[in-house]
Amino acid sequence: MTEDRLLGAVEAGGTKFRCAVVSPDLTIADSRYVLTTDPDTTLATVVEFFERSEPAAALGIASFGPVDLDPDSPGYGSITDTPKPGWPDAPILGRLSEALGVPAGIQTDVEAAAVAEQGLGPEPRPRRLAYVTVGTGIGAAVAVDGRPWRGRHHSELGHIPVRRAGGDDYPGCCPFHRDCLEGMACGPAIAERWGVDPPDAGGRDDIWQLEAAYLAQLVRVLAYSFAPDRVVFGGGVGAHPGLAETIRAAARTELAGYADYSTGDDRFVTAPALGNYSGLLGAALLARSLLHG
Numbered sequence: 001m002t003e004d005r006l007l008g009a010v011e012a013g014g015t016k017f018r019c020a021v022v023s024p025d026l027t028i029a030d031s032r033y034v035l036t037t038d039p040d041t042t043l044a045t046v047v048e049f050f051e052r053s054e055p056a057a058a059l060g061i062a063s064f065g066p067v068d069l070d071p072d073s074p075g076y077g078s079i080t081d082t083p084k085p086g087w088p089d090a091p092i093l094g095r096l097s098e099a100l101g102v103p104a105g106i107q108t109d110v111e112a113a114a115v116a117e118q119g120l121g122p123e124p125r126p127r128r129l130a131y132v133t134v135g136t137g138i139g140a141a142v143a144v145d146g147r148p149w150r151g152r153h154h155s156e157l158g159h160i161p162v163r164r165a166g167g168d169d170y171p172g173c174c175p176f177h178r179d180c181l182e183g184m185a186c187g188p189a190i191a192e193r194w195g196v197d198p199p200d201a202g203g204r205d206d207i208w209q210l211e212a213a214y215l216a217q218l219v220r221v222l223a224y225s226f227a228p229d230r231v232v233f234g235g236g237v238g239a240h241p242g243l244a245e246t247i248r249a250a251a252r253t254e255l256a257g258y259a260d261y262s263t264g265d266d267r268f269v270t271a272p273a274l275g276n277y278s279g280l281l282g283a284a285l286l287a288r289s290l291l292h293g
Contacts, residue, residue: 004024005024005056005057005058005291006021006022006023006024006029006054006055006056006057007021007022007023007024007056007057007058007059007060007284007287007288007291008020008021008022008050008056008058008059008060008100008102008287009021009022009059009060009062009280009281009283009284009287010046010059010060010061010062010063010096010283011062011109011112011279011280011283012036012061012062012063012064012092012109013036013064013109014036014064014082014084014136014137015035015036015136016033016034016035016036017033017034017035017036017042017045017046018031018032018033018034018279018280019031019032019033019034019046019049019050020032020280020284021050021053021054021056022056022281022284022287024288026120026281026284026285028277028280029053029054030053030054031280032049034046034049036084038086039086039087039090039092039095043090043092043095043096043099046096047096047099047100050100051100056100056102056287057102057103057287057291058102058103058104058105058287058288058290058291059096059097059100059102059103059104059105059287060104060105060106060107060112060282060283060284060285060286060287060288060289060290061077061092061093061096061104061105061106061107061283061286062106062107062108062109062111062112062113062279062280062282062283062286063079063092063106063107063108063109064079064082064084064108064109064137064139065079065080065082065108065109065139065154065156066079066080066081066082066153066154066156067079067080067092067106067108067154068080069106069107069108069150069153069154070152070153075089075091076093076094077091077092077093077094077097077106078090078091078092078093078094079092083175092106093105093106103290103291104287104290105286105287105289105290106286107148107282107283107286108139108141108148108154109133109139109279110131110132110133110139110140110141110279111141111143111148111150111154111282112278112279112281112282112283112285112286113131113133113141113232113234113272113278113279113282114129114130114131114141114142114143114148114232114282115143115146115147115148115282115285115286116274116277116278116279116281116282116285117129117131117143117230117232117272117273117274117278118143118144118145118146119143119146119285120273120274120281120285121273121274122273126228126229126230127144127145127229128142128143128144128145128226128227128228128229128230129142129143129228129229129230129231129232130142130143130222130226130228130230130231130232131143131231131232131234131272131278132157132215132218132222132231132232132233132234132235132238133233133234133235133238133279134185134186134187134215134233134234134235134236134237134238135186135187135235135236135237135238136186136187136188136236137158137182137186138157138158138181138182138185138186138218139156139157139158140155140157140158140218140222141154141155142155142222142226142228149226157181157218157221157222158180158181158182158186159174159176159177159180159181159182160180160181160217160218160221161177161179161180161181162179162180162181162184162185162214162217162218163217164179164184165210165213165214168184168210170184170189170192170193172184172189173186173188173189173192181214181215181217181218184214185211185214185215185237186237187236187237190207190211190237194207198236198237198240199236201240208240208242208243208246209246209250211237211243211246212243212246212247212249212250213250215233215238215243215247215250216247216250216251216253216254217254219231219247219251219254219255219269220251220254220255223251223255223259224259229268230267230268230269230270231268231269231270232269232270232271232272232273232278233247233269233270233271233272234271234272234276234278239271239272239275239276243271244269244270244271245269247269248266248268248269248270251268251269
């Protein structure tokens with residue numbers, strides 16, 4: 001029966017891939033990290049992991065982007081115009097599906113994380129949840145009733161324009177827009193502006209207050225565009241201890257009392273309930289959906 005079959009899950013990141021075999025109740029039975037090098041080497045190592053593990057009946061992939069998610073496109077399931085060397089046009093979905101011979105599906109990493117946080121987080125579960133990852137880049141997605149909201153292409157909310165904070169003359173590091181949100185608030189922007197890597201920033205309130213000032217502008221966009229019940233911040237930078245609370249306070253200023261988003265609800269802007277497993281479990285949920293329809 002499909003209820004007893006194992007699930008394959010891949011969280012594909014720009015720094016590392018995380019692979020897992022997951023039981024039907026979403027317990028991780030086996031897992032491995034794979035460094036993201038060139039596509040051939042990285043994907044071959046992922047295939048090797050699944051071939052030596054107990055066989056999975058379906059595979060879900062939560063991928064860094066941009067990724068082609070149009071099933072009618074000849075490039076469906078491939079990375080598109082990423083600045084990561086060697087990865088433009090890399091056929092992640094096709095390569096893994098063909099090698100493993102199982103049904104496979106792909107979402108963005110933030111779509112998968114949003115679905116997992118919305119469907120697996122603690123009760124009461126919000127029907128509409130936005131998930132933001134802040135790390136090497138910035139991405140965001142919205143899940144409604146267990147499905148990601150998606151237009152013609154997955155959203156690129158990390159590249160929205162932002163209002164420059166007073167006194168901040170940093171030019172931005174986005175190779176496309178320079179001072180978009182990602183260019184001003186991603187991990188490399190922190191390192192370049194302040195001369196310190198985010199994991200080493202510790203209690204530097206000046207760093208995290210400025211970071212929150214930019215990320216709160218995204219909360220405002222999400223609130224007024226999608227009206228989610230909750231906005232979750234994850235990723236290597238986004239899940240920094242205490243940052244969600246700092247963003248929440250800055251977001252109240254951004255929202256300025258308009259509508260019902262600045263009521264002081266401590267659950268409106270939060271850290272991930274699933275910790276750093278949101279994307280991986282979202283990939284497992286995608287694999288399970290391929291078996292159950």
